[in-house]
Amino acid sequence: MSQPVEKAHVVCRGRKFVVEFAVLDDRSMPAKTYMDSLDPSDRVNLVAYMKHLADNGIIHNQPKKFKLERFPFWSFKRKGKGRRKIRIPCYQQDLRWILTHGFDKPARSEWDEQEFTTATAIRNEQLTRERKQQKKD
Numbered sequence: 001m002s003q004p005v006e007k008a009h010v011v012c013r014g015r016k017f018v019v020e021f022a023v024l025d026d027r028s029m030p031a032k033t034y035m036d037s038l039d040p041s042d043r044v045n046l047v048a049y050m051k052h053l054a055d056n057g058i059i060h061n062q063p064k065k066f067k068l069e070r071f072p073f074w075s076f077k078r079k080g081k082g083r084r085k086i087r088i089p090c091y092q093q094d095l096r097w098i099l100t101h102g103f104d105k106p107a108r109s110e111w112d113e114q115e116f117t118t119a120t121a122i123r124n125e126q127l128t129r130e131r132k133q134q135k136k137d
Contacts, residue, residue, distance in 0.1 A: 011047060011099065014054025019090075019097045022126045030122060031088055034102025042080040046088065049076050053097060069111060073100075073119050080104075087111070089119040098126060 009029065011019040021029040035043055049065050058074075059066040069075050069089065076099075078086040085105035090097050100122040103115055 012051045012054050014051060014056070016057050017054045017092075017095050017097055019050040019054050019099065022098050022100050022122050023129070024122065024125055025129060030101035031090075031099035034088065035099075038086065038102075039081045042078055042084075042086060046076055046078055046086070049078075050097075070116060072123075073116065087115070089115065091119075091123055093127075098123070 009020045009023055011021065013019075021032045023029055035046065038046070049059070053059055053066065064077060066074060066076055072091045073089045074091070074097075076088040076090065080086045085107075086102065087105045088099050088102045090099045092098075100119040101115075105111060
């Protein structure tokens with residue numbers, strides 16, 4: 001079972017899952033930094049999607065809000081102010097959904113490959129840090 005998360009890293013807790021920010025070795029949280037930069041109305045809507053996931057599980061019938069992009073990465077999606085296409089990649093680990101980072105998707109339909117590289121690097125760093133912590137405990 002995964003280690004408990006500190007409250008500062010938790011976006012929301014629900015009946016089924018916890019949604020949290022990935023925490024890097026330097027204690028930064030790229031997804032939190034990105035979300036903090038968003039317009040408040042966009043941030044509120046994204047957190048509402050996350051709360052829905054935490055309470056009810058995967059949002060299968062809402063591909064405009066939450067979608068499997070490339071296993072293991074899903075993304076929360078929002079059309080933001082100024083025609084922004086907001087994306088927040090995440091992955092599932094046990095009963096947790098971990099947000100890796102955020103970005104504005106280009107106008108074309110696919111993500112830039114660099115976004116998958118970034119999400120993978122953040123995931124690997126988070127998993128390595130948690131494994132080291134589990135060995136200490």
